[in-house]
Amino acid sequence: MSAPERTAADDWRVFHATGHPQDATPPALGPPPPWRRFRGGPVEAPPQDDPEAALRRLGPGGITPQLDEEQIDTVNAALLLRRPLLITGPPGVGKSTLAYLISRELGLGRVLEWNIVSRTSLRDGLYVHDAMGRAQAIAAWQAGLREVAGPEAAVENDVRAVNPSASSTDRQLAPVLGEFITLGPLGTALLPYGRPRVLLVDELDKSDIDLPNDLLHVLENGSYEVPELVRDAAEAASVHTSDPGGRAVVRDGRVECREFPVVVITSNGEREFPAAFRRRCLPMEMHTPTREQLLAMIEGHLGLRPEGTEDLVDLFVQRVQAGGTHSLDQLLNAVQMTTTGGFHADGDGRKLVEMLLRDLAKGR
Known part of the structure; x- marks a missing residue:
């Protein structure tokens, strides 16, 4: 075509x-x-x-x-x-x-x-309704009214607090339901x-x-x-x-x-x-990506293909094909470690790479 x-x-x-x-x-x-x-x-x-x-x-x-x-x-x-x-x-x-x-x-x-x-x-x-927060805000507002205007005004405004259709300057200062x-x-x-x-x-x-x-x-x-x-x-x-x-x-x-x-x-x-x-x-x-796709993804995230990447990808693919449970995050972590200055993926470094690529189905 x-x-x-x-x-x-x-x-x-x-x-x-x-x-x-x-x-x-x-x-x-x-x-x-x-x-x-x-x-x-x-x-x-x-x-x-x-x-x-x-x-x-x-x-x-x-x-x-x-x-x-x-x-x-x-x-x-x-x-x-x-x-x-x-x-x-x-x-x-x-x-x-x-x-x-x-x-x-x-x-x-x-x-x-x-x-x-x-x-x-x-x-x-x-949605989430913060009923407790609203109740506390109303209580604090009513307490403030009592301090400023005395008990009679506070009782009047208590009624308006539970009746939003009432109109007054005091009511407009009350906590609004939408805020909670x-x-x-x-x-x-x-x-x-x-x-x-x-x-x-x-x-x-x-x-x-x-x-x-x-x-x-x-x-x-x-x-x-x-x-x-x-x-x-x-x-x-x-x-x-x-x-x-x-x-x-x-x-x-x-x-x-x-x-x-x-x-x-x-x-x-x-x-x-x-x-x-x-x-x-x-x-x-969705299935596990192929070898070529994995290499492309690594380049996309890191902007380059570090030395040893292909070996890590081959190891990852082998373990997936053997029936293990593995995540792409594990592969990216292992490749990232190989780019760290001074890290060597052999000897003790190899043990760390093995841990990063471990089979998640085994629990540890």
Whole structure:
């Protein structure tokens, strides 16, 4: 196939896995399917980028990430259909890195990370209400009123504190509910941005058995409610978000996206997910990179190929093929050690390299 023919065949793709932005102007993702259109608004300001986080995950750029044509097509299908990606594979093969790759190439700003543990609930991802902090702030505010205005004024303002519809200068000084609500990574990703946010849901297979089912409604409808704000008399509340220093206005206690976020869900394959959950996701499996891909990744992170790198890569590949459990971080650590001045990868140095490349399945 000629270059023009290949370009024409790839016209439907918006993501090409190049590892760096395509143009000065970020590419448009195209209209969503009718059943994946949402009406959230007003549109939030675009998020700030986080180049340091991308640099840690991807290196300085200019390398070709390790995705084959089928995987690139799957990512594009998820982008165009506005569906989450469910990525499976052994630990350390770069599953979570894909979220940063998509964000960098499409210019989607800071990646929102939701790291899952066995105690994680859906509400943790949506929002947190600091009820204790609010109660303490109200008590302190009321105590201040008593000191300044006396007990009669304090009683009057106590009533107004629990009735926000009352209007007075004193009431405006009371602690506002929105100050004690922080949207989680999932809740922030579902704000009505003009372009989708990238949300990394890392290691969902470590969650409680109910969490995937709890996610179904949110993933399908692109919206959620904050009950504390629904019950509040105020029509709108300014709340904190998961972005550093970020704020957003929530109206009537309900959040709905305008563009469904790019959701990258990773799993180490430790459990199966319900069929209803899998139906809402596009599956993708990642494998350990080949020798050539590993060498390219090392050059991408270090900017060079230190002496002895090929021997370390060969040793790493042999151990993976022998059935051991190994992470790409181990290989990068071993190569980094060989670039340290005065370090020798023989004798006692060899023992250290062996420790860095140890089989993680053996527990030590």
